[in-house]
Amino acid sequence: MNKKIWLSSPHMGGTEQRYVQEAFDTNWVAPLGPNVNGFEQDLETYLNQNVFVGALSSGTAAIHLGLIILGVKAGNEVICQSMTFSASANPIKYQCATPIFIDSEAETWNMCPKALEEAIIDRIAKGKKPKAIIPVHLYGMPFNAEAILEVANKYQIPVLEDSAEALGSTYKNQKCGTFGDIGVLSFNGNKIITTSGGGALVAKTREIKDKAVFFATQSRDNAPHYQHSEIGYNYRMSNIVAGIGRGQMEVLDKHIALRRAMHDFYLTYFKDIKGVKVFTEPNTDYFSNHWLTAILVNPEQTGGKTREDLRLALDSENIESRPLWKPMHLQPIFANDPYYGGTISETLFNNGLCLPSGSNLTNEDRDRIKLTLDKFFRE
Numbered sequence: 001m002n003k004k005i006w007l008s009s010p011h012m013g014g015t016e017q018r019y020v021q022e023a024f025d026t027n028w029v030a031p032l033g034p035n036v037n038g039f040e041q042d043l044e045t046y047l048n049q050n051v052f053v054g055a056l057s058s059g060t061a062a063i064h065l066g067l068i069i070l071g072v073k074a075g076n077e078v079i080c081q082s083m084t085f086s087a088s089a090n091p092i093k094y095q096c097a098t099p100i101f102i103d104s105e106a107e108t109w110n111m112c113p114k115a116l117e118e119a120i121i122d123r124i125a126k127g128k129k130p131k132a133i134i135p136v137h138l139y140g141m142p143f144n145a146e147a148i149l150e151v152a153n154k155y156q157i158p159v160l161e162d163s164a165e166a167l168g169s170t171y172k173n174q175k176c177g178t179f180g181d182i183g184v185l186s187f188n189g190n191k192i193i194t195t196s197g198g199g200a201l202v203a204k205t206r207e208i209k210d211k212a213v214f215f216a217t218q219s220r221d222n223a224p225h226y227q228h229s230e231i232g233y234n235y236r237m238s239n240i241v242a243g244i245g246r247g248q249m250e251v252l253d254k255h256i257a258l259r260r261a262m263h264d265f266y267l268t269y270f271k272d273i274k275g276v277k278v279f280t281e282p283n284t285d286y287f288s289n290h291w292l293t294a295i296l297v298n299p300e301q302t303g304g305k306t307r308e309d310l311r312l313a314l315d316s317e318n319i320e321s322r323p324l325w326k327p328m329h330l331q332p333i334f335a336n337d338p339y340y341g342g343t344i345s346e347t348l349f350n351n352g353l354c355l356p357s358g359s360n361l362t363n364e365d366r367d368r369i370k371l372t373l374d375k376f377f378r379e
Contacts, residue, residue: 005368007320008190008292011255011360016247023240031217033239035246042249043185043200049178051202052209055237055245056216059164059186059199063134064091065212065235066160066182066201072097072131077123080134081111081143081162082327083345088136088162089328100130101329103341107282109348110143111135115341117151122340124155133159137166137176138325139279139354140192140259140291145171145179160184164199167192168256168289177202192255192291192359193248195241256289258359263290265366266355273377275301279352292354294324299351305376307353313376314355319369324352 019035028034036055043053056062072078074096080089082101092099100119105112116133123130133152135143152159161180163169169176177183183202187195203209214220219232237245263280270276275298281288297307307323314321326349329339356369 002318002368005319005356005361005365006358007322007354007356008358009360010189010194010196011251011358013247013251013254015250016244019243019246020240023243028239031236031238033242035239035242036237039195039237039242039245039249040200042246043202046249046252047175047178047202049175051178051183051204052206053185054201054203054209054212054216055242056199056201056212056235057237058087058197058235059162059184059188060087060091061216061233061235062184062186062199062201062212063088063160063162064094065215065233066184067091067095067097067132068215069182069208069211070132070158070160076131077128078132078134079116079119079130079157080328081136081138082329082339082341083109083138083325083348084136084162084328085164085325086328086331086333087164088134089334092134097131099328099334099337101327101334101337101339103339103343104138104345104348105144106344108141108143108286109138109279109345110141111148112341112344113144113147113151116148117154119338119340120151120155120157123338129155130157133157134162135159135180136162136164137169139294140166140169140289141279141281142166142169142171142176142286142288145174149179158182161202163202164188165191165291166289168252170287172285173287182208187245187248192259192289193245193252195237195245195248198237198241198245200237255359259290259357260288262357262359262361263288263293266293266295269370269373270295273302275299275305276377290357292357294352294354296348296351297353302377307351310376311353314369314372317368317372319356319372321356322354324349324354
């Protein structure tokens with residue numbers, strides 16, 4: 001059996017162990033310390049928009065705290081992109097609020113601005129003005145920030161920007177994660193850089209960051225004893241994990257370049273394959289980190305070969321691929337929640353496949369992928 005080619009596996013740069021060892025040597029193994037501070041500063045410098053970053057245990061935690069800070073409570077409604085991972089929507093339910101799901105636009109696969117405005121108008125007419133909007137930069141592709149923010153500002157609804165997959169991506173030269181009232185990053189094991197698990201909240205003000213950190217450390221009041229006036233959470237990043245992140249920041253730009261090179265590999269391969277379209281930037285306003293490269297397979301043009309046929313062919317060669325996110329409005333847990341839009345996200349799910357995209361893939365891996373694709377499409 002050939003060795004496994006993973007969809008997106010962790011890729012260490014080499015200096016992570018030095019930061020982690022430093023944490024051990026100085027006994028900073030608690031969820032605070034120099035690595036946490038340093039990692040936050042590294043991210044603030046990288047994002048370059050006068051933002052304030054709080055390092056947390058996960059991107060999901062960042063979304064949850066973002067909703068709390070934006071005042072989302074039981075009975076409220078929060079608009080969320082349907083084409084996303086469930087972590088974008090689950091925290092809405094944590095707050096006993098109702099998610100309102102929005103279809104994608106064809107160009108970016110992200111939240112459709114027209115469907116967004118239709119939803120807002122309808123929810124207001126029903127007496128329920130949404131408390132927040134959660135758009136997502138899917139697979140590293142920026143959403144149409146200009147159009148989404150225009151609608152959000154028109155109706156004065158804050159944006160909680162899910163940039164979990166898009167660290168290093170830009171829209172009109174502005175880094176993803178810095179567009180919303182609050183931004184969210186993820187450093188899960190499969191992301192562009194990883195801390196094994198972890199995430200961050202990106203704030204426009206010091207006050208919002210401090211509030212997030214307060215909630216993330218059990219909402220402990222400033223008193224000599226343990227006193228709590230608000231519900232708190234155990235969401236802070238540990239100093240050891242942050243050490244991995246500091247080492248990863250040193251190779252972030254390199255990892256982005258390697259992911260984009262994998263995307264170019266697929267663009268070149270599929271340019272002559274009828275019925276396969278590689279998901280790429282619609283124009284030069286968009287710069288994607290291409291965290292995952294995805295394709296659409298049209299069986300009407302491939303001689304009946306489907307996305308699922310290709311996935312199984314790759315799997316038979318021990319090559320991991322994965323269907324696109326199943327839209328949230330089609331998930332059993334969210335089946336009774338409102339949805340606005342057409343069938344774009346559903347069609348994407350039915351025909352889309354994510355291909356191996358890791359920054360640590362080798363020429364040998366690419367040869368094996370190409371050979372398997374050749375057998376499937378050309379023989």
